[in-house]
Amino acid sequence: MSVEQGVMGKPPSARKRLRLKTVFPYLLIFPAIFMVIWILGISVIESFILSLQRFPFFITGVPEFVGVQNYLDLFRSMVFQSSLRVSLIFVAGSIALGMLISLGFALALYKLVKSRRYFSALALLPYLISGVAIGTMWRFLFSGDVGLINMILRSIGQSGVAWFSNPTWALLILILANAWGRSPVSTMVMLSGLQSIDPEIYDAAKIDGCTPWKTLWHVTLPQIKPQFGFSLIWLNFVAFSMFDIVLAMTRGGPGRSTEVLAVRMYYLAFEHFDVPGGAAILIMLLLANIIVSAVVLKYFKV
Amino acid sequence: MSTHTTRPMSQALVAVKKHLVWVVIAILVIWTVLPFIWTVSSSFKSTMEIYRVPPTLIPRDFSLHGYQGAVGFEGFWRYWFNTIFIAGSTTILVLFIGVLGAYGFARHAFWLRGPLLLCILVPRILPRAGLIVPLYVRFAEMGLINTYAALIIAYVASGVPLATWIITGAFGAVPKDLEDAAKMDGASMWKHLWHVYIPIALPGVITAATLTAVDAWNEFPFVLAFTTGPQVRTLPYVLYMLRATEGIEDWPLVNAFVVLTIIPIIIAYLRLEKHVVKGMTAGALK
Secondary structure, eight states: OOHHHHHHHSOHHHHHHHHHHHHHHHHHHHHHHHIIIIIHHHHHHHHHHHHHHHOOOTBBSSSEOOTHHHHHHHHHHHHHHHHHHHHHHHHHHHHHHHHHHHHHHHHHHOOSSSSSHHHHHHHHHGGOOHHHHHHHHHHHTTTTTTTTHHHOOOOOOOOOGGGGHHHHHHHHHHHHHHHHHHHHHHHHHHHHHHHSOTTTTHHHHHHHHHOOOHIIIIIIHHHHEEEEHHHHHEEEEHHTTTOOOHHHHHTTOSSTTTTTTTHHHHHHHHHHOHHHHHHHHHHHHHHHHHHHHHHHHHHHHH | OOOOOOHHHHHHHHHHHHHHHHHHHHHHHHHHHHHHHHHHHHHOTTTTTTGSSSSSSSSSSSOOOOHHHHHHHHTTTHHHHHHHHHHHHHHHHHHHHHHHHHHHHHHHOOOOOOOOHHHHHGGGGSSGGGHHHHHHHHHHHTTTTTTTHHHHHHHHHHHHHHHHHHHHHHHTTSSSHHHHHHHHTOHHHHHIIIIIHHHHHHHHHHHHHHHHHHHHHHOOOOHHHHHHHHTTTHHHHHHHHHHHHSSOOOOHHHHHHHHHHHHHHHHHHHHHHHHHHHHHHTTTOO
């Protein structure tokens, strides 16, 4: 009751007190809800409206309502089709590699006793590095003249590879760089799942004569199903939203071989002044994230 | 090594299993550390040594050329100040909003609590880069392009959901009796938050603060889209532009710049690592 008194200054009447008690939680959450709805919510609604319009130039002049025309135009354009293909390969590759390394690392970290804390802290470190720095570091690692990888190849008598001139290599390195910087979160999440498993269940599995692989498949994985699902959602989200690592590493090149959807959206809106087209891509990215998250939530009961 | 008295076969299996863990840990360490080491090592090399085959891990002609170039870069200190100012203001605002919101969500039952909490959760799947298009339009209307305000508003809005979520989880774990005890003492809400909730939920609050600060420090798409001049631009932007202005890349300079932009984060992380790892593995993200 002291809370209400603090707000009102003097003891309020019973009715006022009741009213304040009802309103109070809303006052507490108001700033959070306001920021989210005012900035994020309205932006999404505005994007949706933008994506259904066409302007005489950039976003000036009287807009014309064109329905889903912008979406149809995108799907007909070769450039968008290529971006979509690149994004889908990138997302699939990033999820596969991300899940593999986070599960592997989490299982190994879980087996450690005293040193788990230190190695976990190390494993999380790359997540704190900016996308621009990640892109720059990995561009340097694979750089043609001075990159470590080519240096090693040359030291053992091989010739260096022009990694970023080859579309397949460039996309592969992008997947590696993304996994390096973003999968530490899923590693931590899986580790938290493993730590929450009751150890007795392993003793039971041992008594039943389960091999390590069988234990992993039939005991461990089902137990961390929610964390597994969360990791899928996370990796899918970061891969679909991929933007800064690409700009710092390849700028979408060579050609358009690493131009993922978010990068295409940026070029479309800010270089070709097709803001409605960019907004349409945002809506599609959002839908992709919502659909994948909903499916994962349903099957993994996160 | 092993003093097991079981059959040799299972003994071998145990040994393999034991080593397998350390093999994976070794991979983890190399995978995590290698890009850092190569960048740091090269940042201290001369432009000539960068090209040496076989490569050197510890520079033979140790050179500060890269760092001199980075620090002497036009407006370097301005970019530093901007980054610290924007990341600092964002973190303070997000924590304030997040703690209040979390207190509301974790400790009060009210109409529409579920849907409103979902309102906070769902924006986490909004692609940040995607927001540059609609936000640019709105900031332009408000005359906020190339101001601190545009960046801070955008960062606070995109930081609030995760922070509120993490702190709500942490506050939810505070024992109810403690709250009642504090209430009987007649402590005000602020005292109550400050002396009961925040200390107990500290790993969660620190995790939220760290992730918010790191996100703001590292953010790139918003700076790229909402700024037109060096007055408000931050370090990631300059790192990105370094490449565009150089013909043949001055790699020691670029690497020194990378090191200088990530070193504050690493230092802060070394101090807070215990809380952050605890916060993140305590299911704070779920």
